[in-house]
Amino acid sequence: MPGSRFTDIRHLETVDSTNRYLLDEARAGAPEGVVALAEHQSAGRGRLGRRWEAPAGANLLLSVLLRPILPAGERHLVSAVVALAAADAVQLELGVTLSVKWPNDLLAPDGRKVAGVLAEADVVGNPGVAPPIVVGIGLNVNWPVVDSDLPAELVGTATSLCQLVGRPVNRLVLVDSLLRALEPRVEALASPVGRRGQAADLRDRCSTIGAQVGIELDGEHLIGTATDVTRQGHLQVDVGGAIRTVVAGDVVHLRFRS
Ligand code: BT5
Numbered sequence: 197m198p199g200s201r202f203t204d205i206r207h208l209e210t211v212d213s214t215n216r217y218l219l220d221e222a223r224a225g226a227p228e229g230v231v232a233l234a235e236h237q238s239a240g241r242g243r244l245g246r247r248w249e250a251p252a253g254a255n256l257l258l259s260v261l262l263r264p265i266l267p268a269g270e271r272h273l274v275s276a277v278v279a280l281a282a283a284d285a286v287q288l289e290l291g292v293t294l295s296v297k298w299p300n301d302l303l304a305p306d307g308r309k310v311a312g313v314l315a316e317a318d319v320v321g322n323p324g325v326a327p328p329i330v331v332g333i334g335l336n337v338n339w340p341v342v343d344s345d346l347p348a349e350l351v352g353t354a355t356s357l358c359q360l361v362g363r364p365v366n367r368l369v370l371v372d373s374l375l376r377a378l379e380p381r382v383e384a385l386a387s388p389v390g391r392r393g394q395a396a397d398l399r400d401r402c403s404t405i406g407a408q409v410g411i412e413l414d415g416e417h418l419i420g421t422a423t424d425v426t427r428q429g430h431l432q433v434d435v436g437g438a439i440r441t442v443v444a445g446d447v448v449h450l451r452f453r454s
Contacts, residue, residue: 201229201382202260202375208232210252212239214259215316215332221261222318222328228263233371240334243314244446249347254339255356256367259332260378263325264385271329272429272443273391275300275315276398277381278331282311283401285373286335292360295403298422298431298447302335303403307449308355311335333374337365392427399425408450409433411442418442419450 197203211217214232216239221230234257240248250257264274279302283294286302294302300313315331336356340346346354357365384390399405404422411418411433420435431442 197372197376197379200375200379202231202379204229205231205233208234210234210236210238213237213241213332214257215241215314215330218259218261218330218332219316219318219328222330225325226261226328228261228326228328230261231375232259233257241314242312248312248314248334249350250334250336251339255337256333256335256370256374258335258371258374259330262329262331262382263327264329264382265326266385266391270391270428271315271317272299273385273394273398274329275313275331276429277385277394278315278333278378279311279313280394280397280401281374281378281381282313282333282335284377285370286310286357288377289369289373290357290361290365292357294401296398296401297449298402298404298425299444304355304360306355307403308353309336310355310357310360335370337367337370395425395427395429398429404431404447404449410448410450412446413442422447 211234214234217232236252237257242248262274279296279300283302286292286294294310297303301309302311304310311333313333315329317329318327338358340356343351381394384394402425407422409422418435420433422431423434424432433440433442
């Protein structure tokens with residue numbers, strides 16, 4: 197991909213976590229744009245210490261190392277652009293429209309989860325280089341084939357692209373398409389107008405807007421209706437007539453919009 201920052205692609209047969217791998221590479225000074233792609237993760241991680249499930253060789257397990265320079269309050273957009281690029285790729289290659297469940301899940305039209313995104317920042321930077329943010333995405337491509345492939349707790353909440361299109365899906369085509377879509381989105385993060393564009397794209401794709409949501413926030417449980425995504429990528433929720441802005445949190449769609 198000429199002109200792309202994503203040229204150093206490390207294809208790993210097995211690794212504990214592609215995010216962990218790239219965080220270590222970042223600590224050792226790796227530049228922006230390194231990509232880790234794994235066939236299997238022995239300790240794939242979700243947010244808040246949760247696990248990410250994927251059998252070997254079936255799905256997309258990918259992380260990118262970014263060193264964006266942007267205001268701290270707009271960092272959410274860094275993980276959002278990865279979710280958006282994956283949605284772009286799925287739309288382009290398969291004609292399937294995925295929505296973003298705030299903050300960063302990708303959902304099938306029926307509301308089941310197809311992908312999750314985990315961004316991890318390093319507190320210790322290297323002198324003279326922007327601090328790293330590693331953004332990992334797990335995208336269910338060829339697993340599950342049928343619901344009974346899933347662990348019991350994911351039946352009814354998870355699905356895959358192959359279930360959605362009814363045939364196996366070429367993972368390499370998707371990786372290529374995702375990285376192509378990601379390049380201009382990451383480029384856009386460098387300017388205020390570009391970031392506003394990414395936030396607008398997030399708002400357009402976000403199925404949380406209009407949904408009734410439950411949100412866990414530092415021990416507080418909010419219930420309300422999500423009304424908007426701000427320019428910073430944060431979620432606005434109408435809680436009994438008062439608008440609360442949620443910067444980070446675990447969201448449950450109590451009633452799905454469509
Ligand atoms: C996420 O966390 O959704 C972020 C997942 C990020 C995974 C990628 S894979 C490449 C990179 N390297 C890593 O180590 N991680 C990243 P969260 O919102 O916390 O969702 C986790 C929850 O989703 C789990 O507790 C399950 O309920 C559910 N889950 C686990 N595996 C799933 C799957 N394959 N499909 C759908 N849901 C799943």
